Amino acid sequence: MSERSGELALLSAAGWPDNLLRRLVATEAVALGLLGGAAGAGLGLGAAAVFAGALTAPLVWCAAIALTAGVAVSAIAATVPIAILHRLPIAQLLAEE
Incomplete structure (x- = not known):
């Protein structure tokens, strides 16, 4: 959030x-959670299929759960930055840029 605060302040100042x-x-x-979850689930599914010798339904379910968990964790982690958006000191951040 600190790296993007200048960009967000600019967007806020722009209306x-x-x-x-x-x-x-x-x-x-x-x-980002979807991309990371899909990459992790895909790689994990591929590796598990190689070790198991076949792609089975339980492996697909595990990959789907991993993807869902990746998106959920990412969404939950975004709640704090979303909550502090309105507290950004716009003038100060724009002056620093």
């Missing part, structure tokens, strides 16, 4: 409402 900034942060978090 973006807080709910749109919150949606931006949440969307980015979920997208």
